[in-house]
Amino acid sequence: MERLKDKVAVITGAGSGIGRAAAELMGREGARVVVADHHGQSAEETATLVEAAGGRALPVTVDVTDEGSVADMVAAAVAEFGGLHVLCNHVGGTNPRKDLDLLRMDMDEFDRAVTLNMRSTLLGSRHAAPHMISAGGGSIINTASVAALVGDVLQTSYGAVKAAVVSMTKSIAVQYGPRGIRCNAVAPGAVMTPALENNLPEGVIAALKEGNALPYLGAPEDIGHTMVFLASDESRYLTGQLLVVDGGMTMQSSAAPGRRAMLPG
Template sequence: MGRVQDKVALVTGGASGIGLSSATLLAKEGARVVIADFNVEGAKEAVNKIKAQGGEAAGIFLDAGDETSIKEAVEFTVEHYGKISVLFNNVGATNLKKDLDVVNMDLDEWDRLMNLNLRSVLLGSRFAIPHMIKAGGGSIINTASMAGFFGDSIRAAYGASKAGVVNLTRYLAAQYGRHFIRCNAVAPGLIFTPAAQNNMPPAVLDIFAKYNALPYHGEPDDIGNTVLFLASEESKFITGQTIQVEGGHYIANPTISDFEEFMKKKQG
């Protein structure tokens, strides 16, 4: 038996990166998976790959900025597979050209990111919870970010929206735990997704690597395996938590790497 055998999972933003990894691993371990993504062709391609590996999945369109589209994704999941056991709220976005510091950011971008990154989590949960209660419980998993815990020179809207995800996760856990519904989040650091590889200059990747405690970048499966754990009964006594999967990037005094370099030069 697989780790999530007979569970039904809705994975939003599941056509690529973290979502694709999570959907693939869930299906491999026995879940029937609905992949919902704005890139519907990518979702269907992911479904074909899962089915080729012996898994069960369906792909649908999702506009996570639209309430009706989110509701329809949940309803499709229940109608297609009879229930929803796992909801992975994984859609998120950022825009480095518009989401700047507080004085200079585009205020329309603030509203867009709050809607896409935070309100979508609220709505997905809002529509899934009644079905989970009827089924006797479930697991909601949200994609937060390390940006929700620390300040930065830009991406104020993104960071604030992800901080909201962290606390909304606690509220969902507190309000629905008595219905056997768990809610947790995963906070990735820099994950070496195709988008990161294609959009981030090597020099920027090197800066992240410099401050990681571990000498390598995270990969989508590092998050996918965490999602799989949170979806499974292995985590049945864990709720309201945000698991930070970030390679130890934030665990030490940020000057430690530079100080070590200074000491090496002094000794040399």
């Protein structure tokens, strides 16, 4: 299939995990993909995978918190491929050992979370939008999180900044919808990425699985497929929305796992 034929896509944080999966899938669907990551070698590895999947790829090293670096990334995409139609603002995250509760939170980590998640999303969108307008429209896909939708005992900063990403998504959709730009956000639940596996104990991962309505945790490709849909013309009438891709985690009653044992048979 070539659902993204003739489209140029920039994906930040594409060096691993969900970003890498999205890049491979978009390449498979015919997109020309700018694989952007803070780690140049990781970007090059992903670009090799994109081309093996049948797409064209350009690896770019970027600091998404620096406006000049973001501007250079977008300029490289346009210079190499002649335009820009899709932007995935995927870089984000927090340090769970420092992003604690209200009283014990590291305030430097709070500032870092704002910069890494909110500023990067704003900068990417700010520099991509003019080229999308020139192309007759485009799709901006922001990565939020289920942390934006529920409270938690930790990651106070992360939940707050991802909620801000959701709000920013709606504002961009309203401001630039008349110019043909759609802007949506994806809120992944627990996904088995290297970051999750390396930062959470096995007991926590098991609890996350139990908290899902589905009997498994997500894979990076599950979020990547959602991003392909949002990048494609199949979602042409969808904008300003938050797609929650979490295996049913946030819609399930906290009592549901225990109540399953009460069912006969």
